Amino acid sequence: MDLRSLGGRGQRGFGIVGILLVLVAIALLAVFPQFVKKPYVLHMGVVLFLAIIQGQAWNVVGGYAGQYSVGHAAYFGIGAYTTMMLLEMYKIPPWWGIWAAIANAVILSLVIGSITFRLRGPYFVLASISVAEIIRLAALHFRGLTRGAEGFLLSEIPALTIGDLSIEFYTKRPFYYAALALAALTIAANWLVQHSKLGYYFQAIREDQDAAHSLGINLPVYKNVALAISAALTAWAGGFYAMFVKFIDPNTVFGLDVSVQIVLICIIGGIGTIIGPVIGAMVLVPLSEVLRNPKGLVQLGLLPQDSALVAFIEARFANAHLLVYGILVVVVILFAPDGVLGVIRKATARVRRRAGAAGEPATAG
Amino acid sequence: MTVFLQSVISGILVGGIYALIGIGLTIIFGVMRVINFAHGELMMLGMYATWIVFTMLGLDPFVSIVLVAPLLFLWGAFLQKVFINRVLNALPQNQILLTIGLGLVMSNTVMLIFTSDYRILTTSYSSSSYTLGEISISQPLLFAFLITAAITAALYWFLLKTDTGQAIRATAQDRDAAQLMGINVRAMSVLAFGIGAALSGTAGALISPTYYIFPQVGSAFTLKAFVIVVLGGMGSVVGATLGGVLVGLTESLAAVYVASGLKELVVFVAFLAVLLFKPSGLLGKTRA
Numbered sequence: 001m002d003l004r005s006l007g008g009r010g011q012r013g014f015g016i017v018g019i020l021l022v023l024v025a026i027a028l029l030a031v032f033p034q035f036v037k038k039p040y041v042l043h044m045g046v047v048l049f050l051a052i053i054q055g056q057a058w059n060v061v062g063g064y065a066g067q068y069s070v071g072h073a074a075y076f077g078i079g080a081y082t083t084m085m086l087l088e089m090y091k092i093p094p095w096w097g098i099w100a101a102i103a104n105a106v107i108l109s110l111v112i113g114s115i116t117f118r119l120r121g122p123y124f125v126l127a128s129i130s131v132a133e134i135i136r137l138a139a140l141h142f143r144g145l146t147r148g149a150e151g152f153l154l155s156e157i158p159a160l161t162i163g164d165l166s167i168e169f170y171t172k173r174p175f176y177y178a179a180l181a182l183a184a185l186t187i188a189a190n191w192l193v194q195h196s197k198l199g200y201y202f203q204a205i206r207e208d209q210d211a212a213h214s215l216g217i218n219l220p221v222y223k224n225v226a227l228a229i230s231a232a233l234t235a236w237a238g239g240f241y242a243m244f245v246k247f248i249d250p251n252t253v254f255g256l257d258v259s260v261q262i263v264l265i266c267i268i269g270g271i272g273t274i275i276g277p278v279i280g281a282m283v284l285v286p287l288s289e290v291l292r293n294p295k296g297l298v299q300l301g302l303l304p305q306d307s308a309l310v311a312f313i314e315a316r317f318a319n320a321h322l323l324v325y326g327i328l329v330v331v332v333i334l335f336a337p338d339g340v341l342g343v344i345r346k347a348t349a350r351v352r353r354r355a356g357a358a359g360e361p362a363t364a365g
Numbered sequence: 366m367t368v369f370l371q372s373v374i375s376g377i378l379v380g381g382i383y384a385l386i387g388i389g390l391t392i393i394f395g396v397m398r399v400i401n402f403a404h405g406e407l408m409m410l411g412m413y414a415t416w417i418v419f420t421m422l423g424l425d426p427f428v429s430i431v432l433v434a435p436l437l438f439l440w441g442a443f444l445q446k447v448f449i450n451r452v453l454n455a456l457p458q459n460q461i462l463l464t465i466g467l468g469l470v471m472s473n474t475v476m477l478i479f480t481s482d483y484r485i486l487t488t489s490y491s492s493s494s495y496t497l498g499e500i501s502i503s504q505p506l507l508f509a510f511l512i513t514a515a516i517t518a519a520l521y522w523f524l525l526k527t528d529t530g531q532a533i534r535a536t537a538q539d540r541d542a543a544q545l546m547g548i549n550v551r552a553m554s555v556l557a558f559g560i561g562a563a564l565s566g567t568a569g570a571l572i573s574p575t576y577y578i579f580p581q582v583g584s585a586f587t588l589k590a591f592v593i594v595v596l597g598g599m600g601s602v603v604g605a606t607l608g609g610v611l612v613g614l615t616e617s618l619a620a621v622y623v624a625s626g627l628k629e630l631v632v633f634v635a636f637l638a639v640l641l642f643k644p645s646g647l648l649g650k651t652r653a
Contacts, residue, residue, distance in 0.1 A: 068458045068461075070461075115637065115641065118641060119640060119644070121457050122400050122457050122461065123595075125400075125457075125461055126400075126591050126595065126636075126640070127637060127640055129588065130588070130633040130636055130637055131633075133588060133630075133633055134633045134634060134637075137626070137627065138627075140626060141624065141626040141630070256588075320474075320476040320477045321473075322472075322473050323473035323477065326466045326469030326470035326471075326473060327466070328466075329462055329463070329465065329466035330448065330466040330467060333459050333462055333466065334448065334451055334463070337455070337459060
């Protein structure tokens, strides 16, 4: 297995092997709940898929087009609020509401993009943060529309009927499957972007804006396209989050923390690749979930009921689970700027060199 | 008219403290071209340090500056030497992410130790004020402003008149040229980060009698510090001083004439407008 074939920055092939591997992984994850029924495990799965969707979404504008938005909470929050408000106020079920959420996010992204894309580098980062903050503060202030800091509590998701099949959203299982499907679709969307003309344009913009411009790439248009795709996918994640967690308020969905977490998923995994955000989510989610809710370890039978460790984590880390994000990002930036994926690539390259040198001494030079 | 004057005065008083935070950030940016996203967290550490010496030793927050400032200076110098120094030539995005990470580590470590409870530091003069006609001036804010003004004046003197200060300014102007002139730019970077951290920590000490103390208090101030620094022109100390007062004024007037919940929103909107139409800052000297 050649890891580079999983969609590298240098080599754009995703390869038949890669596609097959992804399909096998999705199939395995789909049958997984048949064998493991513990709600905590399924919960972890949903959170993991959600993080993958967020990471992949950011990847389009941050990874491929190289525009480091630290304001993606704006789209996440718009997705969450639109879906939640349509359901709570007009009884529109989330599988219809989510499209309105996506439309809102795309419109918002066009407004934000046309303002912030005139700026570059650190100025763009600061502008993206301040736009998200403006929206958070507005959501807190205009109570008539958003209920302010009180937020929205989900009352009930109606049952989804497809033909004779009726799906109730009481347990974690339907959420698990929905999140898995959304994550798979998001990865597919990312693959399509990477392998289209758009993807080439985006990467040209990332590598050298001015050169891309002189080659006839319309910078504002294509940056906006990248942001719109990214915003749509992020709103998707936001709407799903609102339905899964069942409570939203301006600080939890529009907060700067949300934007930072989205970026870190990509940075820690590896930017501008399809597998990167998946790795990033797989590293970050279990760590932060265990710190957030250590009782899960008891549920899994890994620790005894009266474990002192669980009590300690619960007492101390419950709010401080972002510590892991902080430590990881510092370590990654200092020692592995290409993320975990970069480390894996270097390691496999070294192994292959050694194997090559031992196996075929005649052609090694 | 009284309301207007009242809000102008309190805006200027708060703005003075904002200026102190902004000056710290702008010195760091000037010397290293690094945007320090952990700046508010340094201020938060200053607040907690002040709170600790107040509750344990009973030291007045304004006196505790003599302990807090050197402490934060050392911490800042340490952060520069161990972390920031390694990314001076990295992509700006990576520098930003590194400082975001350091900020997260600081705020979450404080949360681990002190929990996320809000702390209040109540001094005998916390809620007292002077009245001048119909205008009342908060006593702790006035003290804080006067100390800020003294520190800012001392800092100007240091930067303009001392050899070290001039070396810092030379490094900010042109790192390579400064190095060729025999200035130890590495030492200047450590010094600049230390000074920036000390100023931020001092600001934390100064507002601790009037502000809630909690682990995530920093991020709001980090954002405010950026607004201040961009308004004044990145790297300009005079600009940051004016920018701080301007942001304080805007907030205080917006709270009265727009809505108190929207005062920060107004600041951010103004910030975006400046970024778009006058990215070199209000003072207008363009720097690449």
